[in-house]
């Protein structure tokens with residue numbers, strides 16, 4: 001019997017698909033007004049293994065700071081401080097072939 005609570009899609013549960021915890025924006029905590037594109041150690045955390053900018057649901061950054069991070073990453077990429085594409089290794093090439 002299908003209960004009236006999940007009659008639409010019985011396979012869909014109430015649990016979120018991604019592990020999300022109530023995160024606070026790191027930059028808001030540190031009261032950072034502008035993000036330095038030269039500060040790679042800080043920006044690094046907002047880039048995935050595949051050299052992509054992490055989405056907000058992962059970083060927990062607020063929209064204001066997420067935009068600032070994105071801008072900083074793009075500037076850093078332009079100056080070759082950060083990669084556009086991940087470094088290719090032999091093992092990686094096999095995995096993502």
Ligand SMILES: [Zn+2]
Nearest residue numbers: 025028062065
């Ligand atoms: Zn913020």
